[in-house]
Amino acid sequence: MTISKNVKTRTAAAIAGLGIAGALAVGGAGLANAGTLPVTHPGEPTVAMTLTNHTNKTEWLASATPGSGHWVQAPTRSLAPGASETIVSVAPNTSYETVFVNYRIGAFGPTATYNLENVRGNVNTNMTGTSGGHYFINAPHIATGYPNVNVSYDLW
Numbered sequence: 659m660t661i662s663k664n665v666k667t668r669t670a671a672a673i674a675g676l677g678i679a680g681a682l683a684v685g686g687a688g689l690a691n692a693g694t695l696p697v698t699h700p701g702e703p704t705v706a707m708t709l710t711n712h713t714n715k716t717e718w719l720a721s722a723t724p725g726s727g728h729w730v731q732a733p734t735r736s737l738a739p740g741a742s743e744t745i746v747s748v749a750p751n752t753s754y755e756t757v758f759v760n761y762r763i764g765a766f767g768p769t770a771t772y773n774l775e776n777v778r779g780n781v782n783t784n785m786t787g788t789s790g791g792h793y794f795i796n797a798p799h800i801a802t803g804y805p806n807v808n809v810s811y812d813l814w
Contacts, residue, residue, distance in 0.1 A: 701805050702748065703727065703755040703776045708810045710742040713793060717761035717813070720769060725749065725756035733759050753778065753805075758785070763793055763813070770795060776807045783809065 705727070711717050717737040727749030734743055749755035754777035761770045770793065773785035783798040796812040 701753075702750045703753065703805045704748045704807070705746065705755055705757050705774055705776055706808045707745045707757065707759070707772060707774055708742060708808075709733075709737060709745065709759070709761075709772055710810070710812050711737045711739055712812055712814045713763060714739050715764035715767060717763055717770060718765070720760040720762050722759040723757070725754075725758070726752040727755045727757075733761075737761060749776075763788070763791065767791055768793060770813050772798075772811050774798075774807060774809055776804060778804050781807055783811075786811065788813075 705724075716739060719733055719735050722733045722745075724747035727747045729745075729747050731744065731746040733745050737743055745757070745759060747755065747757055754775070756775045756777075757773065759772040761772075762768075763770055768788050768790040770788050771786060772795070773783055775782050775784070781800060781804050783800065786795055786798055788794055794814055796814065799810045801808040801810070
């Protein structure tokens with residue numbers, strides 16, 4: 659008994675697809691997207707913040723809060739030079755979410771504050787910035803609006 663070429667091809671494609679899906683699940687931390695997060699209440703705020711460290715110093719987590727929400731993917735303890743991370747939170751029992759993440763730039767350097775206010779009619783990053791030194795955060799790029807906000811920050 660022989661298996662047709664079509665069945666072999668479909669089986670190979672299915673196995674390859676499972677392998678790709680597995681690889682994305684293992685290495686896909688940066689693939690988070692606020693619009694794809696599981697929500698328990700329609701219209702609840704979700705946030706995906708991608709931070710990239712373009713400096714030559716490691717960023718060390720000083721403090722972080724998901725505001726009225728909770729972390730789906732919390733900030734890491736450190737963000738190496740040239741590295742990126744995506745921080746994800748969701749606020750299932752409220753209509754707004756204000757997220758703050760503070761990293762110390764180097765062991766004793768200034769603080770980089772990453773902020774996102776996710777509220778109907780006023781999605782903003784107004785409290786984002788550095789506390790001193792020659793570092794700055796590029797004007798964050800807000801890719802999507804309320805309630806599912808995706809934003810990118812670049813520390814230079």
